[in-house]
Amino acid sequence: MVRTITGRPGRATSPAGSSEARHARPSSVRHRVAVFIRRYRLAPYVLLVPSLLAVGILILYPTVQILVHSFQNYGLPQVVGVQPITWVGFSNYSQILHDPEFWSSLRISLIFAAVVVPLTLISGTLVGLLLNRLGRKMSTFVASSAMLAWATPAVSASVIFYWLANPDGGIADWVMSKLPGLGGSAHWAGYSWTNSALPAYTLLTALLVWQGFPFIAVSVLAGLKTIPSELHESARVDGAGSWRIYWRVTYPLLKPIYLVLLLLSIIWDFGVFTQVYLIIGPGNPDEYNLGMYEYERAFTQPPSYSVASALAFVLTLILLIITVGYVRSSVRQGAIK
Amino acid sequence: MTQLALNRPARSRRPRSRRRSARKAGLNALGVLVALITLFPIFYMLSTSLKPATEIYSLTPHLLPSHPTLSNYRAVIDGSGAPDPYWTFLKNSLFVTVVAVLLAMVIALLAAIAVARFRFRLRTTYLIMLLIVQMLPQQALVIALFLDYKSWNLLDSLVGLILVYTAFALPVTIWMLRNFVAAVPREMEEAAAMDGAGPYKVFYRILLPLVAPGLVATSVFAFIFAYNEFVFALTFLLTDTSKFTLPLYVQYFYTRSGANWGAIMAASTLFTIPVMVFFLIVQRRMVTGLVAGAVKG
Numbered sequence: 001m002v003r004t005i006t007g008r009p010g011r012a013t014s015p016a017g018s019s020e021a022r023h024a025r026p027s028s029v030r031h032r033v034a035v036f037i038r039r040y041r042l043a044p045y046v047l048l049v050p051s052l053l054a055v056g057i058l059i060l061y062p063t064v065q066i067l068v069h070s071f072q073n074y075g076l077p078q079v080v081g082v083q084p085i086t087w088v089g090f091s092n093y094s095q096i097l098h099d100p101e102f103w104s105s106l107r108i109s110l111i112f113a114a115v116v117v118p119l120t121l122i123s124g125t126l127v128g129l130l131l132n133r134l135g136r137k138m139s140t141f142v143a144s145s146a147m148l149a150w151a152t153p154a155v156s157a158s159v160i161f162y163w164l165a166n167p168d169g170g171i172a173d174w175v176m177s178k179l180p181g182l183g184g185s186a187h188w189a190g191y192s193w194t195n196s197a198l199p200a201y202t203l204l205t206a207l208l209v210w211q212g213f214p215f216i217a218v219s220v221l222a223g224l225k226t227i228p229s230e231l232h233e234s235a236r237v238d239g240a241g242s243w244r245i246y247w248r249v250t251y252p253l254l255k256p257i258y259l260v261l262l263l264l265s266i267i268w269d270f271g272v273f274t275q276v277y278l279i280i281g282p283g284n285p286d287e288y289n290l291g292m293y294e295y296e297r298a299f300t301q302p303p304s305y306s307v308a309s310a311l312a313f314v315l316t317l318i319l320l321i322i323t324v325g326y327v328r329s330s331v332r333q334g335a336i337k
Numbered sequence: 338m339t340q341l342a343l344n345r346p347a348r349s350r351r352p353r354s355r356r357r358s359a360r361k362a363g364l365n366a367l368g369v370l371v372a373l374i375t376l377f378p379i380f381y382m383l384s385t386s387l388k389p390a391t392e393i394y395s396l397t398p399h400l401l402p403s404h405p406t407l408s409n410y411r412a413v414i415d416g417s418g419a420p421d422p423y424w425t426f427l428k429n430s431l432f433v434t435v436v437a438v439l440l441a442m443v444i445a446l447l448a449a450i451a452v453a454r455f456r457f458r459l460r461t462t463y464l465i466m467l468l469i470v471q472m473l474p475q476q477a478l479v480i481a482l483f484l485d486y487k488s489w490n491l492l493d494s495l496v497g498l499i500l501v502y503t504a505f506a507l508p509v510t511i512w513m514l515r516n517f518v519a520a521v522p523r524e525m526e527e528a529a530a531m532d533g534a535g536p537y538k539v540f541y542r543i544l545l546p547l548v549a550p551g552l553v554a555t556s557v558f559a560f561i562f563a564y565n566e567f568v569f570a571l572t573f574l575l576t577d578t579s580k581f582t583l584p585l586y587v588q589y590f591y592t593r594s595g596a597n598w599g600a601i602m603a604a605s606t607l608f609t610i611p612v613m614v615f616f617l618i619v620q621r622r623m624v625t626g627l628v629a630g631a632v633k634g
Contacts, residue, residue, distance in 0.1 A: 047451035058504035062481035153565035312477035
């Protein structure tokens, strides 16, 4: 860094002179634009234009469109142009509210998040605490293997877990049949994990905890590194055990991090799609979660984009409510300086 | 470990150190166990991909293939099992990912400079918008985007994927890069400006070299997001299999190979290994970036 500064003055003189020369031409359009930007302090806005265009056209505009479509009748005839698009008021929403599949998918999403979120947070915390106490090499090794799980693409991870739990040659049935007190091979030979909701979501729970705990562990570890070791030492001298030290010293200090991790986990697990799509697959409506049901309403024949948009808006709205909490806790932590 | 020593000052040296090493061995064993459980699914994918069919469907699963074979890889690489050879999909994936990452980095760096170096009206609004946008569910937006892409003729097009990957990578990358830009001391830029360097020169000579590590860390996130992305690829790439990216190639084997698990695991390995190698190379920066981006906000 120092090199850049000290090496600078000698070289900087001549290009600075040439830029002066360029500024001397008052007729240049570039110059006039530059003066205009400087006079009205437009520089930050100019820098934001590309990101605003990209986010605006490809994220914000579709969000508004979903809301608009949810009040219309928009299906295949409207896409092809055979029939005009008409406004239908709240009828898509009332259709959803009387749809048992909507309620079942919503229930599945809620229960799934309620199970996976604590499991991920607890396992991630335990691994984070372990990483903090391991030696340098061992800690790097465990953290690297955990991060490999995190970096495994959702598609690969889903396919691998599906194979692990496959009735023909998968390893899960074999392990279950060997475990004592679970019914042995009579019950587990050829057991299908994806034929009904409960085993399918058990498999998905294992998958999402496996993919999700490394992020929690690394975040907790980063938080632990910021806690001065004297705090733990003095607590230990006072005779506190590990459990008490965690709840009385560590947890209160990491609370802000936990709040963010909790909200992020809820958002991810409630809205999970790729893994559900690959493990449960299209064609099993009893096992859909909310995201899956919405996607299938939009893209299986005959497509009903309007009902799906209403479902998508409900899903977005639920996630936005949680996001508000996430934004508030981020702001409170001084993230927006 | 020093806490333990403080706790029991009366004991003699030897039992204490024995106790300490026993405790350390226990922790290390626990660490190895966690690593083994974590790595097992990845290991089993590799192992299955090297097994011949007779071993894959045996009733008692074996950890390692007793007669390792590359026939599964041959089947998925040369294209006899898929409509095109593996290289087509790898090329598509890398093209889409690299272009999207480069675009996202340029756009994100500009935005990060704006929010880290300037105080302006709507700055807070902009930052909060990024936080919110990051959380919008892709499987919801994809409905509207599908209809838009249909009318913009961007279905079955890699350009369409690049655009959407760039946009969806932006919130996180801007948010992360902002911290890296803010970490560059403003005095350095001011000193350069005093010496007569114009804004472009300050950018190229001071800011860019100092933000470069941050750009690398951030681009890893964008890379992993774009390379792994499934929902948009599934929805936008419909009929033209020569445009498929690697996630769809894996899914193709998964849904149509008739449970040929050797081939599916081989395809999955070929999809996963590049991102893992890439990831291991940049891992150290990755963890720093993850922490900087996620925990600090």
